[in-house]
Amino acid sequence: MDEQKMRKGKWQATIFLLVIILMTYFASSITQFNLLESITTIPQAIGWMVANLFITSEAIIKLPGILEKLTETIFMSIAATTLAAVLSIALALLGSKTTKVNNIFSVFARFIASFSRNIPVVAWSLILLISFGQNSVTGFLALFVGTLGFLTRAFIETIDEASPSSVEALSATGATYFHIVNNAVIPQSLPQMLSWILFMIETNIRSATLVGILTGTGIGYMFDIYYKNMNYDVVALITFSIVIAVIIIELLSNKIRKVIL
Incomplete structure:
Protein backbone atom coordinates (compact mmCIF):
# COMPACT_ATOMS: atom_id res chain seq x y z
CA MET A 1 0.00 0.00 0.00
CA LEU A 53 20.60 55.98 -11.15
CA PHE A 54 23.05 57.66 -8.79
CA ILE A 55 22.31 60.40 -6.29
CA THR A 56 23.93 63.78 -6.94
CA SER A 57 24.28 66.92 -4.85
CA GLU A 58 21.61 68.59 -7.00
CA ALA A 59 19.19 65.80 -6.10
CA ILE A 60 19.91 66.15 -2.37
CA ILE A 61 18.56 69.72 -2.50
CA LYS A 62 15.14 68.29 -3.33
CA LEU A 63 15.16 65.93 -0.33
CA PRO A 64 12.83 68.07 1.88
CA GLY A 65 10.14 68.06 -0.82
CA ILE A 66 10.59 64.31 -1.32
CA LEU A 67 10.24 63.62 2.40
CA GLU A 68 7.12 65.77 2.54
CA LYS A 69 5.46 63.78 -0.26
CA LEU A 70 6.67 60.51 1.22
CA THR A 71 5.15 61.43 4.59
CA GLU A 72 1.89 62.32 2.86
CA THR A 73 1.88 58.91 1.15
CA ILE A 74 2.59 57.06 4.40
CA PHE A 75 -0.18 58.83 6.33
CA MET A 76 -2.65 58.28 3.48
CA SER A 77 -1.84 54.56 3.55
CA ILE A 78 -2.28 54.40 7.33
CA ALA A 79 -5.59 56.30 7.17
CA ALA A 80 -6.97 54.08 4.39
CA THR A 81 -5.90 50.93 6.24
CA THR A 82 -7.28 51.88 9.66
CA LEU A 83 -10.64 53.05 8.30
CA ALA A 84 -10.94 49.89 6.21
CA ALA A 85 -10.03 47.81 9.28
CA VAL A 86 -12.93 49.24 11.30
CA LEU A 87 -15.45 48.40 8.58
CA SER A 88 -13.78 45.04 7.98
CA ILE A 89 -14.33 44.01 11.60
CA ALA A 90 -18.04 44.73 11.25
CA LEU A 91 -18.27 42.81 7.97
CA ALA A 92 -16.20 39.94 9.37
CA LEU A 93 -18.55 39.57 12.34
CA LEU A 94 -21.46 39.32 9.90
CA GLY A 95 -19.61 36.95 7.59
CA SER A 96 -18.04 34.59 10.13
CA LYS A 97 -19.75 31.27 10.87
CA THR A 98 -19.12 31.87 14.58
CA THR A 99 -20.76 35.30 14.85
CA LYS A 100 -23.07 35.59 11.84
CA VAL A 101 -26.52 37.05 12.44
CA ASN A 102 -28.13 35.19 9.55
CA ASN A 103 -27.15 33.66 6.21
CA ILE A 104 -28.20 36.70 4.17
CA PHE A 105 -25.82 39.07 5.97
CA SER A 106 -23.10 36.41 5.90
CA VAL A 107 -23.33 35.99 2.13
CA PHE A 108 -23.45 39.77 1.67
CA ALA A 109 -20.29 40.32 3.76
CA ARG A 110 -18.40 37.55 1.97
CA PHE A 111 -19.48 38.90 -1.42
CA ILE A 112 -18.13 42.37 -0.61
CA ALA A 113 -14.86 40.84 0.58
CA SER A 114 -14.50 38.69 -2.53
CA PHE A 115 -15.51 41.44 -4.97
CA SER A 116 -13.22 44.17 -3.63
CA ARG A 117 -10.31 41.80 -2.94
CA ASN A 118 -10.20 40.19 -6.38
CA ILE A 119 -9.90 43.52 -8.22
CA PRO A 120 -6.29 44.81 -7.99
CA VAL A 121 -5.59 48.19 -6.39
CA VAL A 122 -4.29 49.47 -9.73
CA ALA A 123 -7.59 48.55 -11.39
CA TRP A 124 -9.52 50.29 -8.60
CA SER A 125 -7.36 53.38 -9.17
CA LEU A 126 -8.28 53.44 -12.86
CA ILE A 127 -11.98 52.85 -12.13
CA LEU A 128 -12.15 55.58 -9.48
CA LEU A 129 -10.01 57.93 -11.59
CA ILE A 130 -12.89 58.24 -14.06
CA SER A 131 -15.30 59.39 -11.32
CA PHE A 132 -13.09 61.42 -8.98
CA GLY A 133 -10.26 62.58 -11.23
CA GLN A 134 -6.58 62.92 -10.29
CA ASN A 135 -6.55 63.82 -6.61
CA SER A 136 -5.78 62.39 -3.19
CA VAL A 137 -9.37 61.20 -2.71
CA THR A 138 -8.98 58.76 -5.61
CA GLY A 139 -5.76 57.35 -4.17
CA PHE A 140 -7.28 57.05 -0.72
CA LEU A 141 -10.40 55.28 -1.99
CA ALA A 142 -8.39 52.87 -4.16
CA LEU A 143 -6.29 51.79 -1.16
CA PHE A 144 -9.38 51.71 1.07
CA VAL A 145 -11.46 49.44 -1.19
CA GLY A 146 -8.61 47.00 -1.82
CA THR A 147 -7.79 46.85 1.89
CA LEU A 148 -11.43 46.38 2.87
CA GLY A 149 -11.74 43.18 0.86
CA PHE A 150 -8.44 41.70 2.04
CA LEU A 151 -8.93 42.48 5.74
CA THR A 152 -12.56 41.32 5.74
CA ARG A 153 -11.47 37.95 4.39
CA ALA A 154 -8.55 37.72 6.83
CA PHE A 155 -10.72 38.74 9.80
CA ILE A 156 -13.43 36.20 8.90
CA GLU A 157 -10.85 33.42 8.94
CA THR A 158 -9.37 34.75 12.19
CA ILE A 159 -12.77 34.78 13.92
CA ASP A 160 -13.60 31.31 12.58
CA GLU A 161 -10.37 30.00 14.14
CA ALA A 162 -11.29 31.37 17.58
CA SER A 163 -12.21 28.83 20.24
CA PRO A 164 -16.00 28.26 20.21
CA SER A 165 -16.11 27.10 23.85
CA SER A 166 -16.21 30.61 25.31
CA VAL A 167 -18.88 31.63 22.80
CA GLU A 168 -20.98 28.60 23.71
CA ALA A 169 -20.49 29.27 27.42
CA LEU A 170 -21.72 32.85 27.18
CA SER A 171 -24.60 31.83 24.90
CA ALA A 172 -25.69 29.27 27.49
CA THR A 173 -25.89 32.00 30.15
CA GLY A 174 -28.21 34.07 27.96
CA ALA A 175 -25.64 36.72 27.03
CA THR A 176 -26.54 39.14 24.23
CA TYR A 177 -24.87 39.08 20.82
CA PHE A 178 -22.77 42.19 21.51
CA HIS A 179 -21.74 40.86 24.91
CA ILE A 180 -20.52 37.63 23.30
CA VAL A 181 -18.59 39.55 20.66
CA ASN A 182 -16.96 41.92 23.15
CA ASN A 183 -16.04 39.31 25.74
CA ALA A 184 -15.40 36.13 23.78
CA VAL A 185 -14.66 36.81 20.12
CA ILE A 186 -12.72 40.09 20.00
CA PRO A 187 -10.25 39.28 22.85
CA GLN A 188 -9.24 36.05 21.11
CA SER A 189 -9.04 37.51 17.61
CA LEU A 190 -7.60 40.97 18.31
CA PRO A 191 -3.86 40.10 18.33
CA GLN A 192 -4.08 38.38 14.94
CA MET A 193 -6.27 41.20 13.58
CA LEU A 194 -3.69 43.78 14.63
CA SER A 195 -1.01 41.74 12.90
CA TRP A 196 -3.05 41.76 9.66
CA ILE A 197 -3.58 45.53 9.96
CA LEU A 198 0.17 46.12 10.32
CA PHE A 199 0.80 43.89 7.31
CA MET A 200 -1.67 45.88 5.21
CA ILE A 201 -0.10 49.20 6.25
CA GLU A 202 3.25 47.92 4.91
CA THR A 203 1.61 46.66 1.72
CA ASN A 204 -0.35 49.87 1.13
CA ILE A 205 2.73 52.06 1.49
CA ARG A 206 4.30 50.07 -1.36
CA SER A 207 1.08 50.14 -3.39
CA ALA A 208 0.55 53.86 -2.76
CA THR A 209 3.61 54.68 -4.87
CA LEU A 210 2.07 53.06 -7.94
CA VAL A 211 -1.38 54.44 -7.10
CA GLY A 212 0.14 57.93 -6.83
CA ILE A 213 1.51 57.67 -10.38
CA LEU A 214 -2.02 57.03 -11.65
CA THR A 215 -3.87 59.48 -9.41
CA GLY A 216 -1.31 62.29 -9.42
CA THR A 217 -0.70 62.30 -5.67
CA GLY A 218 2.03 61.66 -3.14
CA ILE A 219 5.50 60.31 -3.75
CA GLY A 220 4.33 58.34 -6.81
CA TYR A 221 3.38 61.50 -8.65
CA MET A 222 6.74 63.09 -7.84
CA PHE A 223 8.50 59.94 -9.08
CA ASP A 224 6.51 60.05 -12.31
CA ILE A 225 7.31 63.72 -12.98
CA TYR A 226 11.07 63.36 -12.54
CA TYR A 227 11.18 60.08 -14.43
CA LYS A 228 9.39 61.55 -17.45
CA ASN A 229 11.74 64.55 -17.34
CA MET A 230 14.69 62.09 -17.24
CA ASN A 231 16.01 63.51 -13.96
CA TYR A 232 17.31 60.10 -12.96
CA ASP A 233 19.39 61.37 -10.04
CA VAL A 234 16.21 62.58 -8.32
CA VAL A 235 14.44 59.33 -9.30
CA ALA A 236 17.25 57.42 -7.57
CA LEU A 237 16.86 59.52 -4.42
CA ILE A 238 13.06 59.02 -4.40
CA THR A 239 13.49 55.26 -4.84
CA PHE A 240 16.10 55.12 -2.08
CA SER A 241 13.82 57.12 0.25
CA ILE A 242 10.88 54.77 -0.40
CA VAL A 243 13.02 51.69 0.26
CA ILE A 244 14.37 53.10 3.53
CA ALA A 245 10.87 54.12 4.68
CA VAL A 246 9.44 50.67 3.91
CA ILE A 247 12.30 48.93 5.75
CA ILE A 248 11.87 51.13 8.84
CA ILE A 249 8.11 50.56 8.92
CA GLU A 250 8.58 46.81 8.44
CA LEU A 251 11.05 46.68 11.35
CA LEU A 252 8.62 48.60 13.58
CA SER A 253 5.77 46.31 12.53
CA ASN A 254 7.81 43.20 13.35
CA LYS A 255 8.59 44.55 16.82
CA ILE A 256 4.93 45.34 17.45
CA ARG A 257 3.93 41.85 16.25
CA LYS A 258 6.34 40.25 18.71
CA VAL A 259 4.67 42.18 21.53
CA ILE A 260 1.03 41.47 20.60
CA LEU A 261 1.41 37.84 19.45
Whole structure:
Protein backbone atom coordinates (compact mmCIF):
# COMPACT_ATOMS: atom_id res chain seq x y z
CA MET A 1 0.00 0.00 0.00
CA ASP A 2 2.81 2.40 0.91
CA GLU A 3 4.63 1.65 -2.36
CA GLN A 4 1.44 2.20 -4.35
CA LYS A 5 0.87 5.53 -2.62
CA MET A 6 4.45 6.58 -3.33
CA ARG A 7 4.15 5.62 -7.00
CA LYS A 8 0.83 7.41 -7.26
CA GLY A 9 2.35 10.51 -5.66
CA LYS A 10 5.32 10.42 -8.06
CA TRP A 11 3.01 10.10 -11.07
CA GLN A 12 0.86 12.98 -9.85
CA ALA A 13 3.95 15.15 -9.30
CA THR A 14 5.28 14.26 -12.76
CA ILE A 15 1.97 15.04 -14.46
CA PHE A 16 1.68 18.32 -12.55
CA LEU A 17 5.21 19.29 -13.60
CA LEU A 18 4.50 18.46 -17.25
CA VAL A 19 1.30 20.54 -17.16
CA ILE A 20 3.22 23.52 -15.74
CA ILE A 21 5.91 23.17 -18.44
CA LEU A 22 3.30 22.97 -21.22
CA MET A 23 1.38 25.97 -19.84
CA THR A 24 4.62 27.97 -19.65
CA TYR A 25 5.54 26.99 -23.21
CA PHE A 26 2.14 27.94 -24.67
CA ALA A 27 2.02 31.20 -22.67
CA SER A 28 5.52 32.10 -23.92
CA SER A 29 4.52 31.30 -27.49
CA ILE A 30 1.35 33.39 -27.35
CA THR A 31 3.08 36.39 -25.75
CA GLN A 32 6.25 35.90 -27.85
CA PHE A 33 8.34 35.89 -24.69
CA ASN A 34 11.94 34.75 -25.14
CA LEU A 35 13.61 33.69 -21.90
CA LEU A 36 17.14 33.53 -23.30
CA GLU A 37 16.82 36.98 -24.85
CA SER A 38 15.53 38.37 -21.56
CA ILE A 39 18.45 36.89 -19.64
CA THR A 40 20.99 38.37 -22.07
CA THR A 41 19.54 41.88 -21.56
CA ILE A 42 20.08 41.76 -17.77
CA PRO A 43 23.75 42.95 -17.89
CA GLN A 44 22.73 45.84 -20.16
CA ALA A 45 19.92 46.84 -17.77
CA ILE A 46 22.25 46.71 -14.76
CA GLY A 47 24.80 48.81 -16.66
CA TRP A 48 22.16 51.45 -17.43
CA MET A 49 21.09 51.63 -13.77
CA VAL A 50 24.69 52.00 -12.58
CA ALA A 51 25.32 54.74 -15.16
CA ASN A 52 22.14 56.72 -14.56
CA LEU A 53 20.60 55.98 -11.15
CA PHE A 54 23.05 57.66 -8.79
CA ILE A 55 22.31 60.40 -6.29
CA THR A 56 23.93 63.78 -6.94
CA SER A 57 24.28 66.92 -4.85
CA GLU A 58 21.61 68.59 -7.00
CA ALA A 59 19.19 65.80 -6.10
CA ILE A 60 19.91 66.15 -2.37
CA ILE A 61 18.56 69.72 -2.50
CA LYS A 62 15.14 68.29 -3.33
CA LEU A 63 15.16 65.93 -0.33
CA PRO A 64 12.83 68.07 1.88
CA GLY A 65 10.14 68.06 -0.82
CA ILE A 66 10.59 64.31 -1.32
CA LEU A 67 10.24 63.62 2.40
CA GLU A 68 7.12 65.77 2.54
CA LYS A 69 5.46 63.78 -0.26
CA LEU A 70 6.67 60.51 1.22
CA THR A 71 5.15 61.43 4.59
CA GLU A 72 1.89 62.32 2.86
CA THR A 73 1.88 58.91 1.15
CA ILE A 74 2.59 57.06 4.40
CA PHE A 75 -0.18 58.83 6.33
CA MET A 76 -2.65 58.28 3.48
CA SER A 77 -1.84 54.56 3.55
CA ILE A 78 -2.28 54.40 7.33
CA ALA A 79 -5.59 56.30 7.17
CA ALA A 80 -6.97 54.08 4.39
CA THR A 81 -5.90 50.93 6.24
CA THR A 82 -7.28 51.88 9.66
CA LEU A 83 -10.64 53.05 8.30
CA ALA A 84 -10.94 49.89 6.21
CA ALA A 85 -10.03 47.81 9.28
CA VAL A 86 -12.93 49.24 11.30
CA LEU A 87 -15.45 48.40 8.58
CA SER A 88 -13.78 45.04 7.98
CA ILE A 89 -14.33 44.01 11.60
CA ALA A 90 -18.04 44.73 11.25
CA LEU A 91 -18.27 42.81 7.97
CA ALA A 92 -16.20 39.94 9.37
CA LEU A 93 -18.55 39.57 12.34
CA LEU A 94 -21.46 39.32 9.90
CA GLY A 95 -19.61 36.95 7.59
CA SER A 96 -18.04 34.59 10.13
CA LYS A 97 -19.75 31.27 10.87
CA THR A 98 -19.12 31.87 14.58
CA THR A 99 -20.76 35.30 14.85
CA LYS A 100 -23.07 35.59 11.84
CA VAL A 101 -26.52 37.05 12.44
CA ASN A 102 -28.13 35.19 9.55
CA ASN A 103 -27.15 33.66 6.21
CA ILE A 104 -28.20 36.70 4.17
CA PHE A 105 -25.82 39.07 5.97
CA SER A 106 -23.10 36.41 5.90
CA VAL A 107 -23.33 35.99 2.13
CA PHE A 108 -23.45 39.77 1.67
CA ALA A 109 -20.29 40.32 3.76
CA ARG A 110 -18.40 37.55 1.97
CA PHE A 111 -19.48 38.90 -1.42
CA ILE A 112 -18.13 42.37 -0.61
CA ALA A 113 -14.86 40.84 0.58
CA SER A 114 -14.50 38.69 -2.53
CA PHE A 115 -15.51 41.44 -4.97
CA SER A 116 -13.22 44.17 -3.63
CA ARG A 117 -10.31 41.80 -2.94
CA ASN A 118 -10.20 40.19 -6.38
CA ILE A 119 -9.90 43.52 -8.22
CA PRO A 120 -6.29 44.81 -7.99
CA VAL A 121 -5.59 48.19 -6.39
CA VAL A 122 -4.29 49.47 -9.73
CA ALA A 123 -7.59 48.55 -11.39
CA TRP A 124 -9.52 50.29 -8.60
CA SER A 125 -7.36 53.38 -9.17
CA LEU A 126 -8.28 53.44 -12.86
CA ILE A 127 -11.98 52.85 -12.13
CA LEU A 128 -12.15 55.58 -9.48
CA LEU A 129 -10.01 57.93 -11.59
CA ILE A 130 -12.89 58.24 -14.06
CA SER A 131 -15.30 59.39 -11.32
CA PHE A 132 -13.09 61.42 -8.98
CA GLY A 133 -10.26 62.58 -11.23
CA GLN A 134 -6.58 62.92 -10.29
CA ASN A 135 -6.55 63.82 -6.61
CA SER A 136 -5.78 62.39 -3.19
CA VAL A 137 -9.37 61.20 -2.71
CA THR A 138 -8.98 58.76 -5.61
CA GLY A 139 -5.76 57.35 -4.17
CA PHE A 140 -7.28 57.05 -0.72
CA LEU A 141 -10.40 55.28 -1.99
CA ALA A 142 -8.39 52.87 -4.16
CA LEU A 143 -6.29 51.79 -1.16
CA PHE A 144 -9.38 51.71 1.07
CA VAL A 145 -11.46 49.44 -1.19
CA GLY A 146 -8.61 47.00 -1.82
CA THR A 147 -7.79 46.85 1.89
CA LEU A 148 -11.43 46.38 2.87
CA GLY A 149 -11.74 43.18 0.86
CA PHE A 150 -8.44 41.70 2.04
CA LEU A 151 -8.93 42.48 5.74
CA THR A 152 -12.56 41.32 5.74
CA ARG A 153 -11.47 37.95 4.39
CA ALA A 154 -8.55 37.72 6.83
CA PHE A 155 -10.72 38.74 9.80
CA ILE A 156 -13.43 36.20 8.90
CA GLU A 157 -10.85 33.42 8.94
CA THR A 158 -9.37 34.75 12.19
CA ILE A 159 -12.77 34.78 13.92
CA ASP A 160 -13.60 31.31 12.58
CA GLU A 161 -10.37 30.00 14.14
CA ALA A 162 -11.29 31.37 17.58
CA SER A 163 -12.21 28.83 20.24
CA PRO A 164 -16.00 28.26 20.21
CA SER A 165 -16.11 27.10 23.85
CA SER A 166 -16.21 30.61 25.31
CA VAL A 167 -18.88 31.63 22.80
CA GLU A 168 -20.98 28.60 23.71
CA ALA A 169 -20.49 29.27 27.42
CA LEU A 170 -21.72 32.85 27.18
CA SER A 171 -24.60 31.83 24.90
CA ALA A 172 -25.69 29.27 27.49
CA THR A 173 -25.89 32.00 30.15
CA GLY A 174 -28.21 34.07 27.96
CA ALA A 175 -25.64 36.72 27.03
CA THR A 176 -26.54 39.14 24.23
CA TYR A 177 -24.87 39.08 20.82
CA PHE A 178 -22.77 42.19 21.51
CA HIS A 179 -21.74 40.86 24.91
CA ILE A 180 -20.52 37.63 23.30
CA VAL A 181 -18.59 39.55 20.66
CA ASN A 182 -16.96 41.92 23.15
CA ASN A 183 -16.04 39.31 25.74
CA ALA A 184 -15.40 36.13 23.78
CA VAL A 185 -14.66 36.81 20.12
CA ILE A 186 -12.72 40.09 20.00
CA PRO A 187 -10.25 39.28 22.85
CA GLN A 188 -9.24 36.05 21.11
CA SER A 189 -9.04 37.51 17.61
CA LEU A 190 -7.60 40.97 18.31
CA PRO A 191 -3.86 40.10 18.33
CA GLN A 192 -4.08 38.38 14.94
CA MET A 193 -6.27 41.20 13.58
CA LEU A 194 -3.69 43.78 14.63
CA SER A 195 -1.01 41.74 12.90
CA TRP A 196 -3.05 41.76 9.66
CA ILE A 197 -3.58 45.53 9.96
CA LEU A 198 0.17 46.12 10.32
CA PHE A 199 0.80 43.89 7.31
CA MET A 200 -1.67 45.88 5.21
CA ILE A 201 -0.10 49.20 6.25
CA GLU A 202 3.25 47.92 4.91
CA THR A 203 1.61 46.66 1.72
CA ASN A 204 -0.35 49.87 1.13
CA ILE A 205 2.73 52.06 1.49
CA ARG A 206 4.30 50.07 -1.36
CA SER A 207 1.08 50.14 -3.39
CA ALA A 208 0.55 53.86 -2.76
CA THR A 209 3.61 54.68 -4.87
CA LEU A 210 2.07 53.06 -7.94
CA VAL A 211 -1.38 54.44 -7.10
CA GLY A 212 0.14 57.93 -6.83
CA ILE A 213 1.51 57.67 -10.38
CA LEU A 214 -2.02 57.03 -11.65
CA THR A 215 -3.87 59.48 -9.41
CA GLY A 216 -1.31 62.29 -9.42
CA THR A 217 -0.70 62.30 -5.67
CA GLY A 218 2.03 61.66 -3.14
CA ILE A 219 5.50 60.31 -3.75
CA GLY A 220 4.33 58.34 -6.81
CA TYR A 221 3.38 61.50 -8.65
CA MET A 222 6.74 63.09 -7.84
CA PHE A 223 8.50 59.94 -9.08
CA ASP A 224 6.51 60.05 -12.31
CA ILE A 225 7.31 63.72 -12.98
CA TYR A 226 11.07 63.36 -12.54
CA TYR A 227 11.18 60.08 -14.43
CA LYS A 228 9.39 61.55 -17.45
CA ASN A 229 11.74 64.55 -17.34
CA MET A 230 14.69 62.09 -17.24
CA ASN A 231 16.01 63.51 -13.96
CA TYR A 232 17.31 60.10 -12.96
CA ASP A 233 19.39 61.37 -10.04
CA VAL A 234 16.21 62.58 -8.32
CA VAL A 235 14.44 59.33 -9.30
CA ALA A 236 17.25 57.42 -7.57
CA LEU A 237 16.86 59.52 -4.42
CA ILE A 238 13.06 59.02 -4.40
CA THR A 239 13.49 55.26 -4.84
CA PHE A 240 16.10 55.12 -2.08
CA SER A 241 13.82 57.12 0.25
CA ILE A 242 10.88 54.77 -0.40
CA VAL A 243 13.02 51.69 0.26
CA ILE A 244 14.37 53.10 3.53
CA ALA A 245 10.87 54.12 4.68
CA VAL A 246 9.44 50.67 3.91
CA ILE A 247 12.30 48.93 5.75
CA ILE A 248 11.87 51.13 8.84
CA ILE A 249 8.11 50.56 8.92
CA GLU A 250 8.58 46.81 8.44
CA LEU A 251 11.05 46.68 11.35
CA LEU A 252 8.62 48.60 13.58
CA SER A 253 5.77 46.31 12.53
CA ASN A 254 7.81 43.20 13.35
CA LYS A 255 8.59 44.55 16.82
CA ILE A 256 4.93 45.34 17.45
CA ARG A 257 3.93 41.85 16.25
CA LYS A 258 6.34 40.25 18.71
CA VAL A 259 4.67 42.18 21.53
CA ILE A 260 1.03 41.47 20.60
CA LEU A 261 1.41 37.84 19.45
